Amino acid sequence: MLPGEFKSVAVLGAGKIGLAFVKQLLQNSSLRVYATGRRSETLKSAEALGAVALRDNNLAVRESDLVVIAVKPFHFPQLLSEVKAENWEGKIVVSLMAGVKLETLRVALPGAQVFRAMPNLNTYVGSSSTAVAENGYDEASRGVEEFLKIFGKVYWVPEEYLDIWTGLAGSGPAFIAEIADAMALGAVAAGMPRELSYEAVLDVLEGTARLLRSKLYLHPGQLRDAVTTPAGTTIRGLMVLESGGVKAVLMRMVEEASKRSREIGEEINTKILEKVKQK
Numbered sequence: 001m002l003p004g005e006f007k008s009v010a011v012l013g014a015g016k017i018g019l020a021f022v023k024q025l026l027q028n029s030s031l032r033v034y035a036t037g038r039r040s041e042t043l044k045s046a047e048a049l050g051a052v053a054l055r056d057n058n059l060a061v062r063e064s065d066l067v068v069i070a071v072k073p074f075h076f077p078q079l080l081s082e083v084k085a086e087n088w089e090g091k092i093v094v095s096l097m098a099g100v101k102l103e104t105l106r107v108a109l110p111g112a113q114v115f116r117a118m119p120n121l122n123t124y125v126g127s128s129s130t131a132v133a134e135n136g137y138d139e140a141s142r143g144v145e146e147f148l149k150i151f152g153k154v155y156w157v158p159e160e161y162l163d164i165w166t167g168l169a170g171s172g173p174a175f176i177a178e179i180a181d182a183m184a185l186g187a188v189a190a191g192m193p194r195e196l197s198y199e200a201v202l203d204v205l206e207g208t209a210r211l212l213r214s215k216l217y218l219h220p221g222q223l224r225d226a227v228t229t230p231a232g233t234t235i236r237g238l239m240v241l242e243s244g245g246v247k248a249v250l251m252r253m254v255e256e257a258s259k260r261s262r263e264i265g266e267e268i269n270t271k272i273l274e275k276v277k278q279k
């Protein structure tokens with residue numbers, strides 16, 4: 001299917017990331033959006049955004065050109081049992097599930113052109129950093145890229161990077177939120193009100209990302225040195241940071257999160273393939 005030819009999208013699993021997709025699609029595209037869930041609260045939330053909310057995954061898949069799978073990986077076997085195999089035929093399917101490999105998706109979704117993507121919750125404001133695994137499709141890839149750009153930036157990467165991407169950019173908003181919270185609390189400890197402290201941290205985060213992207217400083221270390229006056233305030237703070245081993249902690253944070261994504265993959269792919277055999 002050529003870019004721009006999609007008419008309808010199904011988001012299977014209107015949870016946190018699923019609803020963020022639904023919201024952006026309804027605000028920034030003319031696509032008809034189906035969203036599924038099992039609980040009435042899930043369906044109500046999707047309906048409130050303007051989606052056609054359905055309990056029936058089979059119907060949602062049948063009615064759509066492009067299908068986004070946004071259930072947890074361990075809920076995928078159940079979802080598979082709900083959709084008739086022939087309904088995947090000819091569909092473009094974008095899986096957001098951590099750890100579920102392309103080769104597993106190809107076996108599980110016969111006749112579909114499958115894509116594996118890893119966005120993050122910044123999708124909600126159209127600022128996702130989404131990685132998509134390279135898979136050799138041509139026309140469909142262009143369409144999927146155009147589709148994913150509705151939610152933010154898109155990077156094609158070898159599939160082997162997706163677990164690392166999950167630990168860095170997928171989990172990233174949670175990590176950055178913790179760091180922002182800690183810095184704001186530091187300002188509260190020093191005597192400034194919470195709300196003002198928090199606003200200042202958010203400004204610093206946004207501004208620093210823009211400054212680093214401007215390439216005025218080629219490396220984060222150069223920016224650090226530019227702010228660090230001898231015997232000044234920044235070097236005092238940096239001494240505390242270094243004495244806490246924070247840099248090593250943050251490096252391990254991303255490495256461990258990536259490892260966990262790989263572990264989930266090891267646990268779930270076999271289970272999914274067993275389920276497909278039973279079908």
Ligand SMILES: NC(=O)c1ccc[n+]([C@@H]2O[C@H](COP(=O)([O-])OP(=O)(O)OC[C@H]3O[C@@H](n4cnc5c(N)ncnc54)[C@H](OP(=O)(O)O)[C@@H]3O)[C@@H](O)[C@H]2O)c1
Pocket residue numbers: 012013014015016017018036037038039040042043057069070071072073075078079082096097098118119120121170
């Ligand atoms: N959250 C993130 O930041 C993020 C980022 C990138 C990728 N992902 C991936 O996206 C997926 C969803 O993550 P999430 O954080 O959005 O989880 P979540 O909030 O738990 O959402 C999953 C949704 O799936 C629905 N669901 C479960 N089984 C279903 C079924 N058989 N049919 C229809 N709906 C079903 C659940 O709704 P009911 O309770 O109503 O069934 C739930 O709302 C995961 O695979 C995750 O790896 C998440």
